[in-house]
Amino acid sequence: MVKYRAEITKDEEIRYISHLDYAALMQRAICRAHLPAAYSEGFNPHMKIAFASALAVGVTSDAEYMDMELTEPLCQPEVFDRLQAQLPAGVKLRQLKLIEGKHAALMSEVDLAVYSLQVPLLGTADAALQAAADFNAAAEFVYHRVTPKKTREIEVKQYIDGKAEVQVSGAELNLAIRIRITPAGSIKPGEVLAILCHDFGLPADPAQALIHRQALLSKGKNLIEIV
Numbered sequence: 001m002v003k004y005r006a007e008i009t010k011d012e013e014i015r016y017i018s019h020l021d022y023a024a025l026m027q028r029a030i031c032r033a034h035l036p037a038a039y040s041e042g043f044n045p046h047m048k049i050a051f052a053s054a055l056a057v058g059v060t061s062d063a064e065y066m067d068m069e070l071t072e073p074l075c076q077p078e079v080f081d082r083l084q085a086q087l088p089a090g091v092k093l094r095q096l097k098l099i100e101g102k103h104a105a106l107m108s109e110v111d112l113a114v115y116s117l118q119v120p121l122l123g124t125a126d127a128a129l130q131a132a133a134d135f136n137a138a139a140e141f142v143y144h145r146v147t148p149k150k151t152r153e154i155e156v157k158q159y160i161d162g163k164a165e166v167q168v169s170g171a172e173l174n175l176a177i178r179i180r181i182t183p184a185g186s187i188k189p190g191e192v193l194a195i196l197c198h199d200f201g202l203p204a205d206p207a208q209a210l211i212h213r214q215a216l217l218s219k220g221k222n223l224i225e226i227v
Contacts, residue, residue, distance in 0.1 A: 002073045003099040008064040013090025020056040033082040038069040050106045061213035065223045075146040098227045113216040117175040123203025125168040131202035132166040159187040
């Protein structure tokens with residue numbers, strides 16, 4: 001058995017597919033590439049692949065990660081070329097690296113996500129900067145996440161690493177946020193933007209935002225560097 005870790009992009013063409021559909025897309029690409037994928041045993045065997053932190057629908061990314069296990073020790077250039085050739089528009093294989101030694105589950109290694117958000121400015125630059133300053137100065141803020149089954153209270157600031165940074169460029173707002181990912185949970189970048197708009201007066205409409213994940217990190221390193 002041999003394991004590889006892939007760094008993959010998720011671009012505009014597939015920003016609205018769910019994480020489950022994205023996982024299925026990658027499985028089909030592996031099959032079309034005729035890679036000797038390993039499968040679990042039992043009544044309902046499944047391909048031995050694993051993904052890092054799931055991306056919200058509508059968000060693009062330069063930092064998607066997948067671990068896959070093969071039954072034969074194919075060389076890295078061959079695996080890379082065969083898989084890349086079968087990926088659809090909107091998905092690009094950036095790096096592929098052999099996993100050596102033992103590693104924790106991919107999802108458990110992630111502790112920080114870095115996002116950039118772009119949204120039209122609906123007010124003044126001063127109002128935008130003040131909203132960000134007020135949010136950053138708040139010691140805590142409780143957000144009520146509503147789902148079909150329940151409403152959950154989340155203390156948002158425990159998941160924000162550093163400060164939310166806002167820049168104004170003409171009629172556009174650019175927001176940079178770093179979000180901690182913990183065993184107890186996390187917060188979505190879209191939720192942070194909604195909080196800034198609805199509770200701190202950021203002059204923008206969250207529904208118009210373009211959200212992009214720039215990095216997934218483990219102790220300051222991206223997930224390819226640590227294998």
